[in-house]
Amino acid sequence: MALITRRSALIGAGVGGGLLLSGCSDITRIDKLTGSRSFQRVLAHAEDWTRASQRFLQGGGSMAREFSAADISPHFKANGTLQPGGDDYAQHAEEGFANWRLQIDGQVARPLSLSIDELRRLPARTQITRHDCVEGWSAIGQWTGVQLGLLLKAAGVAPAAKYAVFHCADNLLGEPAKGGVQSPGQYYESIGLVDAHHPQTLIAYAMNGRPLEVAHGAPLRLRIERQLGYKQAKYVQRIELTDSLAGIAGGRGGFWEDRGYEWYAGI
Amino acid sequence: MSISMLDDGVEQPLKAREVIKRHSLPVRLTHWVNAAAIFVLVGSGLNIFNAHPQLYWGNAGDEYDRPWLAIHAQHTAHGTRGVTSLGPLHFDTTGVLGASRWHGQDIAHAWPAWITLPSFQDLADARHWHFFFAWLLVANGALYLLWSLGSRHLQRDITPTLADLKAIPRSVLDHLKLKHPTGEAAKRYNVLQRLAYLGLIVLVTGMVCTGLTMSPGINAIAPWMLDLFGGRQSARSLHFVFASLIVLFIIVHLVEVVLAGPINEVRSMITGRYVVPKEH
Numbered sequence: 001m002a003l004i005t006r007r008s009a010l011i012g013a014g015v016g017g018g019l020l021l022s023g024c025s026d027i028t029r030i031d032k033l034t035g036s037r038s039f040q041r042v043l044a045h046a047e048d049w050t051r052a053s054q055r056f057l058q059g060g061g062s063m064a065r066e067f068s069a070a071d072i073s074p075h076f077k078a079n080g081t082l083q084p085g086g087d088d089y090a091q092h093a094e095e096g097f098a099n100w101r102l103q104i105d106g107q108v109a110r111p112l113s114l115s116i117d118e119l120r121r122l123p124a125r126t127q128i129t130r131h132d133c134v135e136g137w138s139a140i141g142q143w144t145g146v147q148l149g150l151l152l153k154a155a156g157v158a159p160a161a162k163y164a165v166f167h168c169a170d171n172l173l174g175e176p177a178k179g180g181v182q183s184p185g186q187y188y189e190s191i192g193l194v195d196a197h198h199p200q201t202l203i204a205y206a207m208n209g210r211p212l213e214v215a216h217g218a219p220l221r222l223r224i225e226r227q228l229g230y231k232q233a234k235y236v237q238r239i240e241l242t243d244s245l246a247g248i249a250g251g252r253g254g255f256w257e258d259r260g261y262e263w264y265a266g267i
Numbered sequence: 268m269s270i271s272m273l274d275d276g277v278e279q280p281l282k283a284r285e286v287i288k289r290h291s292l293p294v295r296l297t298h299w300v301n302a303a304a305i306f307v308l309v310g311s312g313l314n315i316f317n318a319h320p321q322l323y324w325g326n327a328g329d330e331y332d333r334p335w336l337a338i339h340a341q342h343t344a345h346g347t348r349g350v351t352s353l354g355p356l357h358f359d360t361t362g363v364l365g366a367s368r369w370h371g372q373d374i375a376h377a378w379p380a381w382i383t384l385p386s387f388q389d390l391a392d393a394r395h396w397h398f399f400f401a402w403l404l405v406a407n408g409a410l411y412l413l414w415s416l417g418s419r420h421l422q423r424d425i426t427p428t429l430a431d432l433k434a435i436p437r438s439v440l441d442h443l444k445l446k447h448p449t450g451e452a453a454k455r456y457n458v459l460q461r462l463a464y465l466g467l468i469v470l471v472t473g474m475v476c477t478g479l480t481m482s483p484g485i486n487a488i489a490p491w492m493l494d495l496f497g498g499r500q501s502a503r504s505l506h507f508v509f510a511s512l513i514v515l516f517i518i519v520h521l522v523e524v525v526l527a528g529p530i531n532e533v534r535s536m537i538t539g540r541y542v543v544p545k546e547h
Binding site for chain 2: 027028030031034040042043044045046047049050054057058062063064065067071073074075076077130132133134135136137138139140175176177178179225226227228256259260261262266267
């Protein structure tokens with residue numbers, strides 16, 4: 001058919017115009033659907049599929065890529081809390097964190113309390129890895145610290161325990177979301193024991209060869225290299241081993257998880 | 268409604284029309300699931316883009332690095348302006364990119380609210396939509412490819428033949444003249460269609476692979492994907508470029524549907540029945 005009939009052009013314009021006109025009410029409908037709890041539960045299945053398939057494909061110990069010193073980002077963006085408030089933290093910072101203690105407790109045989117100096121005397125691991133923020137940016141840094149698995153072995157994790165929960169010293173504001181701003185709260189995070197025992201999972205005390213800066217989580221932060229930035233808890237004070245996340249803060253395993261983000265942040 | 272009423276040509280008696288079954292059920296089903304998934308993925312993808320509206324090449328890139336694409340709001344003496352930067356070039360895109368109005372309010376989003384899903388800025392919600400429909404896209408695409416290979420639809424109907432390739436110049440000319448095939452020629456995909464559909468398969472595969480390359484979990488499983496795409500930030504950039512090409516495909520696809528006779532074309536993708544345009 002060589003010519004476009006006037007009829008087909010009219011029909012085309014009609015269909016196109018109809019789609020455009022229906023657009024506005026559809027946007028409101030999609031926004032409402034996004035807010036619906038039952039629909040959120042449907043979408044949440046994707047996190048289970050992602051976690052299960054990545055766990056299956058990762059097998060035992062697939063490692064995050066490690067980079068060379070030349071790849072280290074000259075400026076590494078600090079995100080989240082840049083300066084924890086409160087007199088306690090200010091006091092610790094003034095003392096050079098000499099009196100900071102890392103508690104490991106909960107479902108363990110031998111609760112531990114370690115100073116930064118004690119951690120520094122333990123076997124260290126240094127790795128140059130990429131940090132991926134959920135927002136989309138990446139930066140490469142060098143991290144030095146103690147493998148979390150080593151600390152957990154020393155504490156003796158109870159067979160019932162399933163999660164390591166990281167309690168942090170910072171109180172963080174939420175972000176703009178759903179047309180408002182989310183509630184502030186004490187930062188915390190949690191990971192499963194597979195990741196806790198992974199060789200690249202560190203309680204890091206140094207970045208790029210220097211003690212951690214305050215903006216990057218001084219004196220201790222978590223590095224869990226196969227997940228996104230919000231899992232890398234800063235200002236870590238206490239690691240609690242538990243079999244359930246239900247009783248902690250919002251019950252979803254982390255500050256951002258309580259505000260809608262996935263607990264499994266491997267994507 | 269009779270077929271003669273649905274056809275967009277000159278009214279003719281029913282017995283004169285040749286009706287064929289054009290699209291098989293698997294093609295029709297996977298076409299519409301694919302269309303819905305891509306609609307959601309583009310909208311939620313732009314919402315995710317808005318959380319960090321800058322694109323880089325290489326492994327890393329954050330606010331200290333030089334992006335090749337950035338969409339920002341700038342506060343000037345003349346109010347908030349939207350600025351889109353492509354390398355060293357800066358464009359004032361106020362009203363659409365960087366700064367736009369929504370429900371009477373000025374908002375400083377890279378992509379405007381009317382195109383993102385959800386319309387309000389919410390990275391967590393956008394990610395939930397995105398990953399659910401990404402799984403749907405992958406499952407649907409895998410079913411389509413398996414069926415297309417097994418039934419030889421891909422080899423027979425979509426892969427261009429040598430004769431097809433030789434006819435590219437003529438087909439380009441026909442398309443430019445908005446001349447659509449009739450009779451026997453209308454029963455098969457023409458060469459530009461074949462190349463466009465093959466291209467779409469490649470692009471969607473590229474979307475999935477660059478998407479996976481942004482996942483730190485997948486990076487540990489398949490680090491070679493980082494090398495294939497030149498690093499995580501390059502993968503993020505390519506994800507955006509491929510998505511733009513898919514949107515371009517959709518625009519051309521819809522224009523062609525309208526030009527070729529929208530009712531006959533859309534019906535053939537719903538019921539499978541297609542009235543073969545008569546030769547003149």
